[in-house]
Amino acid sequence: MDHTTAEARLLDAADTLFYDRGIQAVGMDAIRAASGVSLKRTYQLFPSKEHLVEAVLRRRDLAIRAELEAYTSARTNPTERILAVFDYLYEWFGQPDYRGCAFINSFAELGAASENVVEIVRTHKRAFADHIAALVADADQPPARAGQLLILANGAMVTAAIAGSPEPAREARAAARRLLDADVPD
Amino acid sequence: MDHTTAEARLLDAADTLFYDRGIQAVGMDAIRAASGVSLKRTYQLFPSKEHLVEAVLRRRDLAIRAELEAYTSARTNPTERILAVFDYLYEWFGQPDYRGCAFINSFAELGAASENVVEIVRTHKRAFADHIAALVADADQPPARAGQLLILANGAMVTAAIAGSPEPAREARAAARRLLDADVPD
DNA sequence: CAACCTGGAGAACGATCGTTCTCCGACTGG
DNA sequence: CCAGTCGGAGAACGATCGTTCTCCAGGTTG
Numbered sequence: 001m002d003h004t005t006a007e008a009r010l011l012d013a014a015d016t017l018f019y020d021r022g023i024q025a026v027g028m029d030a031i032r033a034a035s036g037v038s039l040k041r042t043y044q045l046f047p048s049k050e051h052l053v054e055a056v057l058r059r060r061d062l063a064i065r066a067e068l069e070a071y072t073s074a075r076t077n078p079t080e081r082i083l084a085v086f087d088y089l090y091e092w093f094g095q096p097d098y099r100g101c102a103f104i105n106s107f108a109e110l111g112a113a114s115e116n117v118v119e120i121v122r123t124h125k126r127a128f129a130d131h132i133a134a135l136v137a138d139a140d141q142p143p144a145r146a147g148q149l150l151i152l153a154n155g156a157m158v159t160a161a162i163a164g165s166p167e168p169a170r171e172a173r174a175a176a177r178r179l180l181d182a183d184v185p186d
Numbered sequence: 187m188d189h190t191t192a193e194a195r196l197l198d199a200a201d202t203l204f205y206d207r208g209i210q211a212v213g214m215d216a217i218r219a220a221s222g223v224s225l226k227r228t229y230q231l232f233p234s235k236e237h238l239v240e241a242v243l244r245r246r247d248l249a250i251r252a253e254l255e256a257y258t259s260a261r262t263n264p265t266e267r268i269l270a271v272f273d274y275l276y277e278w279f280g281q282p283d284y285r286g287c288a289f290i291n292s293f294a295e296l297g298a299a300s301e302n303v304v305e306i307v308r309t310h311k312r313a314f315a316d317h318i319a320a321l322v323a324d325a326d327q328p329p330a331r332a333g334q335l336l337i338l339a340n341g342a343m344v345t346a347a348i349a350g351s352p353e354p355a356r357e358a359r360a361a362a363r364r365l366l367d368a369d370v371p372d
Numbered sequence: 373c374a375a376c377c378t379g380g381a382g383a384a385c386g387a388t389c390g391t392t393c394t395c396c397g398a399c400t401g402g
Numbered sequence: 403c404c405a406g407t408c409g410g411a412g413a414a415c416g417a418t419c420g421t422t423c424t425c426c427a428g429g430t431t432g
Contacts (some may be wrong), residue, residue, distance in 0.1 A: 028420060028421080029420095039421080040422090048420080
């Protein structure tokens with residue numbers, strides 16, 4: 001097994017385990033067992049668990065950005081592209097192992113202890129906000145709408161996770177449409 | 187020190203430490219040092235750390251319910267009572283040690299490991315949702331509005347925590363007002 | 373073939389943590 | 403004053419975890 005595939009297997013295994021059980025609850029030995037990569041090799045590739053955690057989060061950040069970009073750009077109508085964000089969330093929340101947003105969860109678990117994790121989480125949410133802001137601009141909506149839609153999306157993520165239901169994505173979508181369609185000043 | 191004050195000091199110290207640093211990051215010895223209650227006494231009152239965690243969350247649940255109830259019932263106009271929820275959030279987010287909602291954080295940290303914690307978090311959020319639903323009914327808004335406002339509130343909590351700014355409460359308030367005022371069908 | 377390097381399995385190490393135990397001082401009832 | 407109880411301080415215990423080390427098999431190069 002070369003370095004590239006070992007690294008990929010490690011990131012895959014760690015990402016799944018961290019998301020399912022929480023970061024602190026997963027020991028390095030569990031990652032070794034799930035990935036098939038020895039501890040020695042693991043520590044050659046990632047000098048500490050924290051390095052691995054950060055790499056996992058950064059990779060997930062890029063993956064979600066690409067996924068969401070593909071999802072929203074598949075629609076032509078600008079308003080529909082905004083609403084597509086909430087359809088994306090609905091599909092995500094419907095997955096049987098959905099446990100909330102990994103970045104929100106990591107912030108809750110490690111935000112007090114790791115400034116690096118905080119920075120990665122902020123970067124991810126800032127990129128998400130920027131994406132929404134671009135869609136809002138394309139739809140000729142006022143810039144302030146973007147922050148409101150971001151709050152709806154983040155709120156749907158945690159509400160769905162806690163309730164164990166994907167419905168909040170639909171409720172957030174309806175709220176978003178109402179915000180976009182309302183004929184009153186802000 | 188009698189049992190009642192020992193219990194109160196324990197709950198106070200544990201609540202502060204858990205909220206500031208996360209639950210798993212706080213050892214029982216740190217709680218002993220902060221509360222001044224010996225480990226022996228602590229384990230007489232709470233047979234395990236998990237029991238203490240649950241007691242802390244349950245007490246915080248009741249305190250927040252009462253606080254929010256007082257805050258919203260201080261206004262007379264039904265629509266204003268709904269918006270007061272977001273003013274309450276703004277005050278909360280402005281506190282210098284704000285680190286998000288303790289229930290969302292606990293769910294993120296322990297949701298995979300402790301079914302009891304999950305149930306307490308669900309109960310808290312259900313009570314919060316019920317409170318909003320009552321305000322929505324009083325304001326003659328359609329019942330579906332309650333879920334949308336809950337998502338806005340939860341979203342403001344996490345967005346403010348990650349951004350390190352109380353502004354999301356204002357943005358959520360503006361969104362709520364727009365949802366309430368819009369002259370279009372749902 | 374022989375010296376060497378690589379990498380795996382898993383033991384070992386040191387730290388931390390939840391929980392319990394030991395020891396001892398201080399207060400109580402008679 | 404004394405036997406007995408309570409509770410505190412902190413050591414002890416057992417488990418877990420991140421990280422490193424040991425030992426060894428297998429392949430590579432001269």
